[in-house]
Amino acid sequence: MSPHTTTEAEHLADVAARLDRLDLGEPFRWEVTVNHRRRTRVGIKIEPGAGNTVHVDLPPGISPDDAAELVRRERTWITRTVTHMRTQTPISPPIRRGISGETFDWLGRPHPLRPTNIGSSFPATFRGGSFLVPPDPPKPASAIIAAYRRDGLTWTIKRAKPWTRLLGLQHSPPSYAVADLGKCCWGIYENTHRISP
Template structure:
């Protein structure tokens, strides 16, 4: 089997752009040569063990235009900030405030359990494997976010004459920031990562899910008569001045129009991938 250096030499002769960050990977189970473009623009050439360097070079040269297009897309959609590694000293945003992660062996004095937020802007979490720290921090986001939803949502319920509404915070995948589920559930659910956004944008997501009519009959009217959405709403849709969302919370609906709404649509392109925070659009690898 030919070693990686021979393939690197063959590809170097093609004078590929250095920003492509081309890597070669020999895959014993592959039968054909492939190319993978990852978020950020990195190019990986996936090589079967029986391939010759000259064959691989011809394959890459024949796909040069395709690679150029995909690298451009991947670079434009790359996150502005690094993916969180959940290491000691890393910074997080929660409900509009900045916090620093501190990994500890035991709970600070006066703290019943970890993780815990201290008065000096520190999130203390137990020192353990990064994956377990990540789960603990996500659990904290869910706990704090649910308390915020119940507290802030109460005023919206009173303003909109809404009764019996429940709230939840959980992982909604990579495509939704929030959903409203109509009766009998009558529940507004936000993605836990929403609470890492600035407060006006958190409010925007909450307002966007304000279908929540006060009765099942009104829910049917909102869903079928006024163009409302009672299940699986996606952030970024425009709401007219007479939509159920605007009617339910008129004050906040007005405040979120204009620059807040524009900022929200830009910022809410964010995604969460594999449970890790990213701050701008990203996609999985593109392959050929």
């Protein structure tokens, strides 16, 4: 008879069961995942408006007992943060109407929207402390997203050039892309000369 190998789902269920048995003062709902990018650390995340839900990211191969012990060590922070987050509401992006004077943030500063005739090659752009857009763009949201992406790419390339030299990548420089905020996360530079989420 062959020995039973534990699947990832069984392992996660075992970790969640061990976490449920911890005496943390109140019951929590554990969402446990394995994050294959993590090497040694357990990540704990608590979001506003999520009630008693605690997200736990585990590195591959950690035992349920070790995971439970690491979470138990953070019990004071978990309890305090969950209590605080119960009073918070999830952050929603502001609703934009595209009217003159409405502000858009660019590099940490607000820029008022200014409808102006700026030409067809640049449908919208941040310039001179204002966010310039055509008077009646057919798709205002697309024009705004395109401006953020284009100007963000220009800014990124300019700021990355010194780092390319410092990291010794001038012979095979990385390529850059700026995406919409549809999926918001930090990127990781990989040896394949690209940044991946």
